[in-house]
Amino acid sequence: MISIKNLHASIGDKEILRGINLEVKAGEVHAIMGPNGSGKSTLSSVLAGREDYNVTEGEVTFNGKNLLELSPEDRAREGLFLAFQYPVEIPGVSNVNFLRTAVNEIRKYHGQEEMPAKDFLALVKEKSKLVELDAKLASRSVNEGFSGGEKKRNEIFQMAMLNPKLAILDETDSGLDIDALRIVATGVNKLKSKDNATIVITHYQRLLDYIVPDFVHILYKGRIVKSGGKELALEMEAKGYDEIKAQFERIES
Amino acid sequence: MIETKSNITQTLLDQLQENAPKVDFMPDTEIISAIRYLEEKGIPNNKHEDYKYCNLEAVLRKEFKSVEQSFNELTNADIAPLKLDEAINLVVVNGNYNEALSEKMIVKGLTVKSLNELSASEKILLSSQAKSDTDALIALNAAFTGNGLFLKIETGNIIPMPLHVIYVNSGSSNIVSNTRSFIHIGASADVTLVESFFNIGTGKVFSNFVSEKFVGENAKLTCHTFQNEGALSYSVNTNQVKINKYSNYSNTTMTLSGELVRNNHNVVLADSNCEAHLNGLFISNGTQQIDNHTLIDHQMPHCESNELYKGIAKDKSIGTFNGKIFVRKDAQKTNAYQSSKNILMSDDAIINTKPQLEIYADDVKCSHGTSTGKIDTEALFYLKARGIGEESARKLLLQAFAQELIDKIEIPSLQERVLHLFEKAL
Ligand SMILES: Nc1ncnc2c1ncn2[C@@H]1O[C@H](COP(=O)(O)OP(=O)(O)OP(=O)(O)O)[C@@H](O)[C@H]1O
Ligand SMILES: [Mg+2]
Numbered sequence: 019m020i021s022i023k024n025l026h027a028s029i030g031d032k033e034i035l036r037g038i039n040l041e042v043k044a045g046e047v048h049a050i051m052g053p054n055g056s057g058k059s060t061l062s063s064v065l066a067g068r069e070d071y072n073v074t075e076g077e078v079t080f081n082g083k084n085l086l087e088l089s090p091e092d093r094a095r096e097g098l099f100l101a102f103q104y105p106v107e108i109p110g111v112s113n114v115n116f117l118r119t120a121v122n123e124i125r126k127y128h129g130q131e132e133m134p135a136k137d138f139l140a141l142v143k144e145k146s147k148l149v150e151l152d153a154k155l156a157s158r159s160v161n162e163g164f165s166g167g168e169k170k171r172n173e174i175f176q177m178a179m180l181n182p183k184l185a186i187l188d189e190t191d192s193g194l195d196i197d198a199l200r201i202v203a204t205g206v207n208k209l210k211s212k213d214n215a216t217i218v219i220t221h222y223q224r225l226l227d228y229i230v231p232d233f234v235h236i237l238y239k240g241r242i243v244k245s246g247g248k249e250l251a252l253e254m255e256a257k258g259y260d261e262i263k264a265q266f267e268r269i270e271s
Numbered sequence: 272m273i274e275t276k277s278n279i280t281q282t283l284l285d286q287l288q289e290n291a292p293k294v295d296f297m298p299d300t301e302i303i304s305a306i307r308y309l310e311e312k313g314i315p316n317n318k319h320e321d322y323k324y325c326n327l328e329a330v331l332r333k334e335f336k337s338v339e340q341s342f343n344e345l346t347n348a349d350i351a352p353l354k355l356d357e358a359i360n361l362v363v364v365n366g367n368y369n370e371a372l373s374e375k376m377i378v379k380g381l382t383v384k385s386l387n388e389l390s391a392s393e394k395i396l397l398s399s400q401a402k403s404d405t406d407a408l409i410a411l412n413a414a415f416t417g418n419g420l421f422l423k424i425e426t427g428n429i430i431p432m433p434l435h436v437i438y439v440n441s442g443s444s445n446i447v448s449n450t451r452s453f454i455h456i457g458a459s460a461d462v463t464l465v466e467s468f469f470n471i472g473t474g475k476v477f478s479n480f481v482s483e484k485f486v487g488e489n490a491k492l493t494c495h496t497f498q499n500e501g502a503l504s505y506s507v508n509t510n511q512v513k514i515n516k517y518s519n520y521s522n523t524t525m526t527l528s529g530e531l532v533r534n535n536h537n538v539v540l541a542d543s544n545c546e547a548h549l550n551g552l553f554i555s556n557g558t559q560q561i562d563n564h565t566l567i568d569h570q571m572p573h574c575e576s577n578e579l580y581k582g583i584a585k586d587k588s589i590g591t592f593n594g595k596i597f598v599r600k601d602a603q604k605t606n607a608y609q610s611s612k613n614i615l616m617s618d619d620a621i622i623n624t625k626p627q628l629e630i631y632a633d634d635v636k637c638s639h640g641t642s643t644g645k646i647d648t649e650a651l652f653y654l655k656a657r658g659i660g661e662e663s664a665r666k667l668l669l670q671a672f673a674q675e676l677i678d679k680i681e682i683p684s685l686q687e688r689v690l691h692l693f694e695k696a697l
Contacts, residue, residue: 066656069652089655089661090652090655090656091658091661091664093656094655094656100656102653105653106649106650108647108653108668110670110671110675111654111667111670111671115667116654116657116659119659119663119667120654120659123658123660123663127658160653180657
């Protein structure tokens, strides 16, 4: 699905990603954890194609294509989806209009006809049910005035609408109440198949109780410093990052 | 003689005087004093405070050195595409009200006629708000105006459908068109008015429009100004509006084309408890220059004014918003709000904004805000990250930016017309 090799990225002259290696195969769920500021969101932004970052080294292959050469929109059209840690409010653009444009531009890219309005609305209905998103939110401006939890739910609703091959969920659990967390996680699980893959970025085990990862990676100072199975997340939750930090500082010096 | 700036004005005056239109409603004394005023002051250039970003003298020097007044006659076929379906369409061609091309409909309380047909009592207010000894463009209009339009709604009448005035210019070479309208809304009357501006000739047009609007007690006048005059047009549009007790005046100006468009929208809130709402939207490209000047004059207490102007400037175009608000000594409990928001689409585009508040009363609420920036890159990235291409993403955002103004057009066929041109210009 995606293969990241020695990825370095910086903003200005500050290097934030300092050699990331990660391989995700179809059907897998990977969790990325790590202290604040370690570069998790930067990694997801770089993969999604945010132009603020300079990739200085390394390569990323996404389903056989050189991901780094693609524009952000083409990455999405190729099946990459980023659920933003901080979804953007876009006053004046309705969720429905936005999604219809997205769905149809993706279809066009794949040489498909526009989706008939009726089918589109049926899809909106079906997918908003999946994350129990209030139908009224679909007609409102994108994220404008949405509560924190509603924004996160809206991200997963969009993911359901676009049906990506690789979804990167950047702290989708933060800001969700206990019920919403279960709903969103159940939604994500329902969207899982042997042909797609998920990267979940999170600080908390409780999300991973629902979305059970095959692999857990710890990101620290722009590098994956430890990888393991799902038990690694439990271990981190119990012990915190101190040991990893100390170990890493020793290697650095 | 040496080439001085007044010479440009003089050259223009000489040419216009050769075949000046003859109108009955404008007294000779007024014409003479208007010409005198012009000779003295000249057409404003960029040294004039209010024309700092809109050098009309330079435009005349460059584009209208010779003026031939070669006006075209127009037919129904010319007008048909300019009409609006849900409205009564009235036509003013090259400054003259054209009854033959206008739709005749008998509507209770509505009078439509040319200015030459004004009765003595109707004439009383004429020129009272558009004084030719205060402004060079008003003077130019007074001196050379055609036989424009008079529109009156009698006291207490609600006009059930919008009135659409089509101001169309057409010449086969350089023309200067001076158009005038006089609009009188009686007490407790209610009407929706669309004023559209076109140029369908093959020559350049310097269009100098002056409208006086009087809104009576408790009356409501909802105006839409639609400007789509094209690349050959240079126009100055002056609205002199006076509104009375308990009345409500609103105007939304949509500027979709025109090489130079200068709008002077001046509203006097002459009595208590009335409100004025001025809105505007423009999108400009190439070397276009769009200049919105507003003046809201709060003279009496308990009134409200609201202004919202937005612009999108592309290429090397220049947009200006200059909003003056006066709150006079007696105008206590005034609420006055003003906002101007602009998006620059290129590094060469320019936006000038200048709010000017002069407040002489102490118990008032006034606020103003301007913002000018580039398109929101965070939002752009968010849209692109969902598979929406750069161009569509831009369009979605610009449409969203303009939507609240487009929503103010309550006439579906006009809204469609605006939206279509707006999208084309994006
Ligand atoms: N635009 C930027 N300008 C300057 N520094 C930045 C920028 N974006 C990110 N950084 C820095 O890069 C580092 C990594 O940030 P990032 O958002 O990737 O962390 P994170 O692992 O997602 O943290 P969190 O768990 O708090 O979400 C931080 O030190 C951050 O301040
Ligand atoms: Mg983050």
